Amino acid sequence: MPADTGTGSTAATDSSIGTAKAAAILRDVAREPGAKKPDSILVADGIRRQFGGLIAVDVGHLEVQRGVITALIGPNGAGKTTFFNLLTGFDRPDTGSWSFNGRSLDGVAAHKVARLGMVRTFQLTKVLSKLSVIENMRLAATGQSGENFVSALLPMRWRGQERANTERADSLLARFTLDTKRADFAGSLSGGQRKLLEMARALMVEPELVMLDEPMAGVNPALKQSLLGHVKTLRDEGRTVLFVEHDMDMVRDISDWVVVMAQGEIVAEGPPADVMVNPVVIDAYLGAHHDSDISVEAEERRLAAERDAGSADDAQHEETPA
Amino acid sequence: MNWDQIIEFSLRSAFGSEAIVYAMAAIGLNVHFGYTGLLNFGQAGFMAVGGYGIAASVTTFGLSFWVAVPIGILAAIVFALLLGAPTLRLRADYLAIVTIAAAEIIRIVVGSVSLQEYFGGRDGLQEFNDSFVAINPYDSSVNMVLFTLRPNDAWVFTVGWIMVGLACLLVWALMRSPWGRVLKSIREDEEAVRSLGKNVYSYKMQALVLGGVLGGIAGFLVALDQAAINPENFSTDVTFFAYTVLILGGAARVLGPVVGAIMFWFLISVLGNFFTQATAGDNPLISPEIMTGTQASLVRFIAAGLGLVLLVIFRPQGIFGDKREIALDAR
Numbered sequence: 001m002p003a004d005t006g007t008g009s010t011a012a013t014d015s016s017i018g019t020a021k022a023a024a025i026l027r028d029v030a031r032e033p034g035a036k037k038p039d040s041i042l043v044a045d046g047i048r049r050q051f052g053g054l055i056a057v058d059v060g061h062l063e064v065q066r067g068v069i070t071a072l073i074g075p076n077g078a079g080k081t082t083f084f085n086l087l088t089g090f091d092r093p094d095t096g097s098w099s100f101n102g103r104s105l106d107g108v109a110a111h112k113v114a115r116l117g118m119v120r121t122f123q124l125t126k127v128l129s130k131l132s133v134i135e136n137m138r139l140a141a142t143g144q145s146g147e148n149f150v151s152a153l154l155p156m157r158w159r160g161q162e163r164a165n166t167e168r169a170d171s172l173l174a175r176f177t178l179d180t181k182r183a184d185f186a187g188s189l190s191g192g193q194r195k196l197l198e199m200a201r202a203l204m205v206e207p208e209l210v211m212l213d214e215p216m217a218g219v220n221p222a223l224k225q226s227l228l229g230h231v232k233t234l235r236d237e238g239r240t241v242l243f244v245e246h247d248m249d250m251v252r253d254i255s256d257w258v259v260v261m262a263q264g265e266i267v268a269e270g271p272p273a274d275v276m277v278n279p280v281v282i283d284a285y286l287g288a289h290h291d292s293d294i295s296v297e298a299e300e301r302r303l304a305a306e307r308d309a310g311s312a313d314d315a316q317h318e319e320t321p322a
Numbered sequence: 323m324n325w326d327q328i329i330e331f332s333l334r335s336a337f338g339s340e341a342i343v344y345a346m347a348a349i350g351l352n353v354h355f356g357y358t359g360l361l362n363f364g365q366a367g368f369m370a371v372g373g374y375g376i377a378a379s380v381t382t383f384g385l386s387f388w389v390a391v392p393i394g395i396l397a398a399i400v401f402a403l404l405l406g407a408p409t410l411r412l413r414a415d416y417l418a419i420v421t422i423a424a425a426e427i428i429r430i431v432v433g434s435v436s437l438q439e440y441f442g443g444r445d446g447l448q449e450f451n452d453s454f455v456a457i458n459p460y461d462s463s464v465n466m467v468l469f470t471l472r473p474n475d476a477w478v479f480t481v482g483w484i485m486v487g488l489a490c491l492l493v494w495a496l497m498r499s500p501w502g503r504v505l506k507s508i509r510e511d512e513e514a515v516r517s518l519g520k521n522v523y524s525y526k527m528q529a530l531v532l533g534g535v536l537g538g539i540a541g542f543l544v545a546l547d548q549a550a551i552n553p554e555n556f557s558t559d560v561t562f563f564a565y566t567v568l569i570l571g572g573a574a575r576v577l578g579p580v581v582g583a584i585m586f587w588f589l590i591s592v593l594g595n596f597f598t599q600a601t602a603g604d605n606p607l608i609s610p611e612i613m614t615g616t617q618a619s620l621v622r623f624i625a626a627g628l629g630l631v632l633l634v635i636f637r638p639q640g641i642f643g644d645k646r647e648i649a650l651d652a653r
Binding site: 127136139153202 | 495499504528647
């Protein structure tokens with residue numbers, strides 16, 4: 001139960017086991033774009049989305065392994081969020097097919113995608129400001145009979161269900177340390193608390209696949225650690241996580257598999273350690289210095305080298321006036 | 323200056339048919355705008371569809387009044403579906419444009435010369451409420467403590483407030499339920515609601531229909547109160563007065579529209595009666611150089627407009643609103 005994962009030490013042990021398990025599952029997967037996975041929950045084929053002259057997304061083939069944390073990274077404008085929107089039904093691709101648990105999602109409306117068990121969050125958090133935190137949570141429960149117009153007028157039809165949903169919502173709020181904010185307006189939460197609420201709310205839907213769009217954006221460092229723990233817990237309780245992220249520390253820390261997008265295409269796939277040293281990825285995104293620490297000595301050497309090169313340049317300029 | 327008369331007239335206005343009609347129309351708008359965030363600027367159109375639904379069924383087509391009532395409600399439902407189907411998938415402002423235009427189309431169509439045989443043109447329709455008058459239990463004037471009402475007015479008053487009461491009860495029951503929670507969530511962020519597996523389009527349509535039917539019932543009350551109906555009962559300012567009533571009382575509050583309607587008509591009436599008396603007679607309180615009798619009837623709207631501006635500045639949440647909610651918007 002969620003309450004068990006409250007203490008830090010057990011969570012850490014659990015997640016290291018989870019990480020090892022995930023690594024074992026992915027051991028034999030080829031480190032190449034569009035690699036076959038042993039058990040894919042989500043498969044996309046030939047997804048293409050064009051905005052005017054710009055091809056925002058052009059993904060040949062992608063499989064997402066069940067039960068692991070997959071990161072989708074790439075430079076700004078690589079089409080990550082657009083790809084997310086396409087997969088979750090918030091936008092329609094021009095061509096392509098994609099399926100979730102073997103069921104085609106082509107032409108399936110966004111709310112039905114969510115009901116199938118594939119729930120997303122947003123880059124800019126979308127909490128329902130003028131509803132209390134607990135109402136935000138209750139809203140997300142699925143199959144509520146009180147959401148039918150006629151049943152809504154007959155409280156005896158939904159009271160019991162509401163009570164059960166509230167109980168589940170309360171235990172999730174406790175797990176995400178939002179229980180003290182229960183009665184507050186969601187609009188009064190801080191940026192990080194909103195991210196937590198969004199994640200907790202998504203779990204009310206009981207998704208198999210959780211899709212997080214930049215879960216760390218705008219979150220303070222103290223809360224980041226706790227968010228990381230929560231994402232790992234999602235995997236350890238058997239869910240699949242696909243997330244878009246810019247924060248490389250987070251990608252390195254929690255992802256079991258990394259998919260790299262650049263200019264709408266998938267350019268590389270692999271475990272984080274492999275991807276970070278892949279020259280294609282470095283070219284596309286990370287830059288040559290991504291892995292070296294910036295120390296005073298290193299910086300001085302670099303500046304000295306630049307000075308030498310610069311004075312050589314100056315000498316050249318003197319010889320050939322512009 | 324006859325203050326007793328001013329107060330009596332104003333109280334009659336505050337609890338009489340004007341307030342009842344606007345309370346009803348504003349309850350409908352509250353479902354649209356207050357709870358769901360739908361910008362319906364054509365509530366007058368829903369009222370016209372309901373009112374003419376009754377009047378034309380009886381007067382033109384000779385149906386019974388009791389058959390005409392469900393026809394009027396059905397007409398409001400169909401009108402809501404027609405407006406919602408193309409616009410509710412689009413951004414919120416499209417609904418605003420379409421509803422304001424549709425309300426004007428309805429008003430012009432029912433007032434047109436070529437359809438005079440059905441809707442009576444600019445003269446409208448009469449003689450459709452015999453069955454309603456026939457069951458009037460009042461046979462003499464009724465003393466309502468603060469003011470007296472003639473039998474027919476008292477009957478409309480009774481039925482009207484019962485309808486308003488029932489509408490409030492319905493809205494209260496719905497908005498505390500999970501159904502109402504989905505509507506309020508759509509108002510806050512419809513994409514978030516969609517991402518949680520709710521069919522946003524369907525809920526917006528249900529809200530549009532419900533609020534439209536309540537608007538149609540407000541149209542019934544217009545027709546019953548006047549025992550006649552004409553296109554000018556449903557001009558665009560009707561919608562904007564209904565919005566004023568809603569915002570005055572406090573949007574997304576069950577009793578907001580009712581209290582808003584009472585206060586709005588009390589203020590309008592007090593100001594109107596005051597200025598009329600102040601400019602009347604041989605030695606008026608306000609000299610004719612400043613204001614004449616004809617100007618006096620318009621000054622009340624200027625004063626009411628000023629009042630509304632002050633309200634929005636100093637109490638943007640309305641009378642029943644929660645200040646904390648408004649504070650959230652500023653973040």
